[in-house]
Amino acid sequence: MKKLIELRNVTKAFGENVVLKGIDLEIYENEFVTLLGPSGCGKTTTLRIIGGFVDPSSGEVLLNEKNILDIPAHKRPTNTVFQRYALFPHLDVFENVAFGLRMHSNKANIKIQTEKLKEDYQIRIDHAQDSTTKKKLKLELNKEIELIKDPNIHLKLKIDKLKNKIKTLDKTNPEFETQKQKLQEQIKAIKNDFETPKVREKRLTDKVMKYLAMVNLQGYERRSVHKLSGGQQQRVAIARALINEPKVLLLDEPLAALDLKLRQEMQYELKEIQRNAGITFIYVTHDQEEALTMSDKIVVMNEGEIQQVGKPEDIYNEPINTFVAKFIGESNIIEGIMIDDYLVEFDGVKYPCVDYGFKRNEIVDIVLRPEDLDIVPQGTTPISGVVDSVAFKGVHYEIDVKTNTRIYTVHTTDYQPEGKKVSVSFEKEDLHVMEKW
Amino acid sequence: MKKHNNLLSGIFIFLVLLFVYAPIFSLVLFSFNANRSLTTWGGFSFEWYGELFRSREIMNAVVWTFIIAILATIISVIVGTFAAIGLSKNKKLFRNVVINLNNIPIVNPEIVTAIGLLLLFQSLKLQGGYGTMLLAHIAFCTPYVIITVYPKVKSLDPSLIEAAQDLGATPMRAIYYAVFPQIKVAIFAAAAIAFTMSFDDFVISYFTAGSTGTNISIYLYTLKRGIPPTINALSTIMILVVTIVVTLNFILTRKQYKEV
Amino acid sequence: MFHGPLQTSVREKRKVKVKPYTFLGIPYYVLLSSLIIIPLLLIIVYAVTIQEQGLYYKFTLIYFRQFFNEHEFVKVMADSIVLALMTTLICLFIGYPLAYFITKRKPITQAILVLLITAPMWVNMLIRTVAWKQIFDMINPRLLGTDFAIIVGMVYVFLPFMVLPIYTVLSKIDPLLYEASADLGGSNLKTFRKVTLPLSISGVLSGITMVLLPAATTMVIPRYLGQNRVLIGTLIERKFYDSGNWGYGAAIAIILSLIIMVMVLFTKKLDRNKEVERDEKA
Numbered sequence: 001m002k003k004l005i006e007l008r009n010v011t012k013a014f015g016e017n018v019v020l021k022g023i024d025l026e027i028y029e030n031e032f033v034t035l036l037g038p039s040g041c042g043k044t045t046t047l048r049i050i051g052g053f054v055d056p057s058s059g060e061v062l063l064n065e066k067n068i069l070d071i072p073a074h075k076r077p078t079n080t081v082f083q084r085y086a087l088f089p090h091l092d093v094f095e096n097v098a099f100g101l102r103m104h105s106n107k108a109n110i111k112i113q114t115e116k117l118k119e120d121y122q123i124r125i126d127h128a129q130d131s132t133t134k135k136k137l138k139l140e141l142n143k144e145i146e147l148i149k150d151p152n153i154h155l156k157l158k159i160d161k162l163k164n165k166i167k168t169l170d171k172t173n174p175e176f177e178t179q180k181q182k183l184q185e186q187i188k189a190i191k192n193d194f195e196t197p198k199v200r201e202k203r204l205t206d207k208v209m210k211y212l213a214m215v216n217l218q219g220y221e222r223r224s225v226h227k228l229s230g231g232q233q234q235r236v237a238i239a240r241a242l243i244n245e246p247k248v249l250l251l252d253e254p255l256a257a258l259d260l261k262l263r264q265e266m267q268y269e270l271k272e273i274q275r276n277a278g279i280t281f282i283y284v285t286h287d288q289e290e291a292l293t294m295s296d297k298i299v300v301m302n303e304g305e306i307q308q309v310g311k312p313e314d315i316y317n318e319p320i321n322t323f324v325a326k327f328i329g330e331s332n333i334i335e336g337i338m339i340d341d342y343l344v345e346f347d348g349v350k351y352p353c354v355d356y357g358f359k360r361n362e363i364v365d366i367v368l369r370p371e372d373l374d375i376v377p378q379g380t381t382p383i384s385g386v387v388d389s390v391a392f393k394g395v396h397y398e399i400d401v402k403t404n405t406r407i408y409t410v411h412t413t414d415y416q417p418e419g420k421k422v423s424v425s426f427e428k429e430d431l432h433v434m435e436k437w
Numbered sequence: 438m439k440k441h442n443n444l445l446s447g448i449f450i451f452l453v454l455l456f457v458y459a460p461i462f463s464l465v466l467f468s469f470n471a472n473r474s475l476t477t478w479g480g481f482s483f484e485w486y487g488e489l490f491r492s493r494e495i496m497n498a499v500v501w502t503f504i505i506a507i508l509a510t511i512i513s514v515i516v517g518t519f520a521a522i523g524l525s526k527n528k529k530l531f532r533n534v535v536i537n538l539n540n541i542p543i544v545n546p547e548i549v550t551a552i553g554l555l556l557l558f559q560s561l562k563l564q565g566g567y568g569t570m571l572l573a574h575i576a577f578c579t580p581y582v583i584i585t586v587y588p589k590v591k592s593l594d595p596s597l598i599e600a601a602q603d604l605g606a607t608p609m610r611a612i613y614y615a616v617f618p619q620i621k622v623a624i625f626a627a628a629a630i631a632f633t634m635s636f637d638d639f640v641i642s643y644f645t646a647g648s649t650g651t652n653i654s655i656y657l658y659t660l661k662r663g664i665p666p667t668i669n670a671l672s673t674i675m676i677l678v679v680t681i682v683v684t685l686n687f688i689l690t691r692k693q694y695k696e697v
Numbered sequence: 698m699f700h701g702p703l704q705t706s707v708r709e710k711r712k713v714k715v716k717p718y719t720f721l722g723i724p725y726y727v728l729l730s731s732l733i734i735i736p737l738l739l740i741i742v743y744a745v746t747i748q749e750q751g752l753y754y755k756f757t758l759i760y761f762r763q764f765f766n767e768h769e770f771v772k773v774m775a776d777s778i779v780l781a782l783m784t785t786l787i788c789l790f791i792g793y794p795l796a797y798f799i800t801k802r803k804p805i806t807q808a809i810l811v812l813l814i815t816a817p818m819w820v821n822m823l824i825r826t827v828a829w830k831q832i833f834d835m836i837n838p839r840l841l842g843t844d845f846a847i848i849v850g851m852v853y854v855f856l857p858f859m860v861l862p863i864y865t866v867l868s869k870i871d872p873l874l875y876e877a878s879a880d881l882g883g884s885n886l887k888t889f890r891k892v893t894l895p896l897s898i899s900g901v902l903s904g905i906t907m908v909l910l911p912a913a914t915t916m917v918i919p920r921y922l923g924q925n926r927v928l929i930g931t932l933i934e935r936k937f938y939d940s941g942n943w944g945y946g947a948a949i950a951i952i953l954s955l956i957i958m959v960m961v962l963f964t965k966k967l968d969r970n971k972e973v974e975r976d977e978k979a
Contacts, residue, residue, distance in 0.1 A: 447798075450810065456853070457817055460828030460853070461817060463831055463835075467831065516725050517725065519722065519724065520722045520726075523720070523723075523725075526718040527719065535729070539729065541737070544906075547914065548953075549740065549954050554732065554736050555937065556740060556743055557731075557732070572732060573732075575728065576728060583725075609717075636821075639822065639917060640916060653821055654823050657827065664830075664831075671824075672820065680816070687812060
C-alpha cells in the first residue's frame with residue numbers, strides 16, 4: 001500500500017499548554033484510520049493540523065512525500081466533516097452539498113489552470129537554449145491558454161470548416177439542398193456537444209443528486225438545514241465533503257451528537273462509503289467501540305503522545321500498556337512480577353503465560369479481560385473469593401468477585417447469586433503482560 | 438385590577454406620546470401656514486414648500502448633508518465590518534484593548550471629539566471643508582458600526598469559516614460566502630445607525646466644516662435672522678420620509694412579532 | 698526527506714506566514730489611531746502648552762488655573778451639571794415607568810410603541826429644538842430663557858435614550874422569574890422591588906450615562922431655548938470660535954472629560970448585576 005500521509009515529530013503548544021509532544025505517524029492509501037483517546041489527548045489537534053486549520057509548532061507533515069505545511073487549508077486535497085456539522089444555515093441542502101463544487105467553479109478553475117500552465121511553461125522557456133525554441137514554447141502556451149479559456153475551441157474550428165464547405169458547394173448541383181442540409185445537421189450535432197454554463201450546471205446537479213442518494217437523502221434537496229434532524233444534518237455534512245472527491249476525508253467525532261442506534265447505523269454506512277469510494281478516512285473519536293468497529297488501524301493517544309498503533313484486534317488483545325488496556329475494552333489490571341519468559345507471578349502464585357522478552361523479575365502489569373474469565377466452583381483455582389455484585393448487561397452479566405487482594409470483574413452469561421463463594425479461572429493465553437506504565 | 442392598571446398605564450403612555458409628538462404636529466401644521474408667523478394661523482398654503490425648493494442655500498445644505506451621510510455610511514460600514522471580522526480572529530488582549538479604545542468616541546461628549554478633530558486638522562494645516570467633515574463623520578460613525586456588527590460576528594460558529602475553506606474557498610471568499618450572509622442584518626442595522634448619526638450630526642460637523650462646509654444642522658445654527666417657516670416645510674418632508682421608511686420596515690419585519 | 702538548509706528555510710517561511718484575516722482590521726486601526734487617539738492627545742497637548750515669545754512652547758497649567766479662578770466659568774460648569782442632572786432624573790422618572798408599561802403589552806404593540814418613541818430621533822435635533830421654541834413662542838414667550846425651557850427641551854431630546862436601554866433590559870428578564878416570585882409568595886409590589894428593579898439596574902445605568910453626558914455638553918438647546926445662555930458647551934465653542942484661545946478651550950474640554958469619566962466609572966462600578974436573559978431559541 002502506498003504511504004499517503006506522514007507526520008514527523010509534530011509538536012504543538014498553545015502558549016504554555018503543550019498539546020502534542022512529538023507525533024510520528026504514517027497513514028496509507030485507502031486506510032480507515034482512527035485517532036482514539038480521551039478528551040484533551042491531542043487527537044483533534046492532530047486532525048486539524050492535517051487539515052491545515054492549525055500549524056504545528058515544529059515537525060513536518062508530508063503528503064505523498066511532499067511537505068504540505070505551506071499549503072493553506074483551502075488548497076489541501078482534504079475535506080473535513082466537522083463535529084457540529086458546520087452546515088451553512090443560509091443555504092439549503094442542495095447548495096450546501098454543492099458548495100465545494102461551486103468554489104471550484106469554472107472561472108476560478110480557469111484562473112488556477114492558466115496560472116499553473118504559465119508556471120510550467122515558464123520553467124521550460126527558461127531552460128530553452130535558443131530564441132526560436134522560446135518562441136515556439138510561448139506560442140504553444142498561448143494556444144493552451146486559449147483552449148482552457150474556451151474548451152469549445154476545437155469544436156468551433158470544426159464548425160467553421162463545415163461552414164466553409166457549405167460555401168464551396170456547387171449551387172448548380174441538383175443535390176445541393178440535400179448536401180447543404182446534411183452539413184447543417186452536422187453543425188447542429190456538434191453544437192450540442194458544446195460546453196456551456198447550462199451543461200456545466202446540469203453536470204453539477206447530477207453530481208449533487210448522486211451524492212445525496214449515496215447518503216440516503218434523495219428528495220431533501222430544497223430543505224432548510226435547520227429543519228433537519230441530527231442524523232440528516234450529519235449526512236448532509238458527509239455528502240458535502242465527499243462530493244469533492246478528496247484524497248483524504250477528515251472526520252472529527254462526527255457521530256458524537258447522535259443517539260446510540262443511529263450512531264451504530266451511521267458507523268456501518270460510513271465504513272461502506274469508505275470502502276466503496278476508496279478514500280482514506282482519518283477519524284477522530286473517544287469512543288473505543290466505534291474505533292474497534294470501523295477502523296483498519298487505530299492510533300491510541302493520550303496526553304499528546306501516541307500510545308499504540310495497530311489493527312483493532314491487536315490493540316484489543318495485546319495492549320502495550322495499562323492506559324491502552326484500560327481505554328480499550330474492559331480489563332482487570334494486576335501488578336505482578338515477570339519471573340521468567342512465559343512465567344508470571346501475582347498474588348503469590350506463579351502462572352504460565354505466553355509473553356516473553358521481559359527482564360528477569362521485572363515488575364509488570366497484567367491484563368485479564370472480563371470476558372476471558374470464568375466463574376467456577378470455589379477451590380478449583382488459586383483465585384477464590386465471594387460474589388460481591390451482579391449487574392445484568394443484556395449480553396452478559398457483569399459479576400464482581402472479591403478476593404483477599406482485589407476485585408475481579410467477570411463477564412459471563414451464567415447468573416451467580418451475591419454472596420456465593422466462588423473461584424475465578426482463565427487460560428494461560430488470556431494472561432497478557434505489559435510493561436509497567 | 439388588571440384592567441384598571443391597563444387603563445392607567447395606557448393613559449400614561451398616551452400622555453408621553455402626546456409630549457413626544459406635540460412639537461412634531463406643530464412643525465407639520467405650521468409648514469402649511471399661509472403667513473410667516475410660527476405662532477398664529479393664517480390659512481392653508483403650500484407657499485413655504487415652494488420657497489424651500491427655490492432656496493439655493495437650503496437645498497445646498499440638504500444635498501451636502503446627504504452626500505456626506507451616504508459616503509460616511511458606506512465607508513464606515515466597510516471599515517467597521519472588516520474590522521469586526523478581523524478583530525474576532527485576534528488574540529484576546531489585543532481585542533479587548535481595541536474594543537475599549539473604540540468606545541472612547543462613543544462615550545466622549547461630542548464637543549470633545551469635535552475639538553480634537555479640529556486641532557488635528559489645524560495642525561496638519563488642512564483646510565476645513567467637506568473633506569475634513571467627511572473624515573470626521575467617518576471617525577465617529579465607525580465605532581457605532583463596530584459595536585453593532587462585532588457582537589454578531591463574535592456569536593458566529595467559527596467552524597463555518599473553516600468549513601468554507603475546507604471546501605476550497607479562499608479566505609476572502611470564505612468570508613463572503615460563510616460570514617456575510619449571517620451578519621447581513623447587523624450590517625444593515627449598522628448602516629442605518631451610521632446614516633442617522635451622520636445625517637443628524639451638528640456639533641462635530643460644526644467644528645470640522647471650516648468656512649466652506651455646511652449641512653442642514655450648520656445651516657440652521659448659523660441663520661442670522663431667525664427660523665423661517667421653510668424650515669417647517671423641510672422638517673415635514675423629512676418626517677414624511679422617516680415615517681414611510683419606518684412603516685415599510687415594520688411591515689416587512691412584521692412576522693417576527695407574531696410568533697412568541 | 699528534507700534536511701539541513703531547506704528544512705530551516707521551510708521553518709522560517711512558516712514563521713512569516715501571517716493569518717489572513719489580520720489585514721482586515723488595518724484600515725480601522727489607522728482610523729482609530731489617527732482620527733481618534735491622536736486628536737485626544739492633541740487636546741491634552743494644547744491644554745498644557747503655551748507659546749512663549751512667539752516661538753517656543755512651554756508646559757503650563759495656566760489655563761486650568763484661569764478656569765478655576767474665574768467664578769463665572771466655574772458657575773457655568775456647575776450650572777451645566779446641575780441642569781443635566783435634573784434632566785436625567787426627570788427622564789428617569791418618566792422613562793422607567795414608560796418602559797415598564799410598554800413591556801406589559803402585546804409584543805406587536807410593544808414594537809409599535811418603541812418605534813413611536815424612537816422615530817423622532819431620526820429627525821434632526823436642531824429642528825426638534827426649534828419646534829419647541831415655536832411652541833414656547835406660541836404659549837408663553839417669557840418661558841424662553843428659563844431653566845424650565847432648557848430642561849423641557851433636554852428631556853424631550855434625550856428621553857428616548859433613557860427609555861430604550863431600560864426597555865431592552867426589562868424585556869429580556871425571563872418571565873419565569875416573575876412566576877417563581879409569585880410562587881414563593883411575592884406580591885406584585887414585592888416582585889417589582891426584589892426582582893424587576895435589581896435586574897433592570899444595568900439598563901438604568903446605561904440610560905443615565907446616555908443622557909447625562911450629552912445633556913451636560915449640549916450647545917444647541919441652551920442657544921434656542923435658553924436665549925443663548927452660556928453653558929459649558931457654549932463656553933467651549935466661544936473659546937474656540939470667538940477668541941481663538943484654543944489652549945483654554947482645550948483645558949475646559951479636558952476638565953469636562955475628566956468629570957464625565959469619573960461619573961461613567963462611578964456608574965460602571967454600580968453595575969454589578971449580570972443580566973438574566975430569556976432563553977432565545979434560534
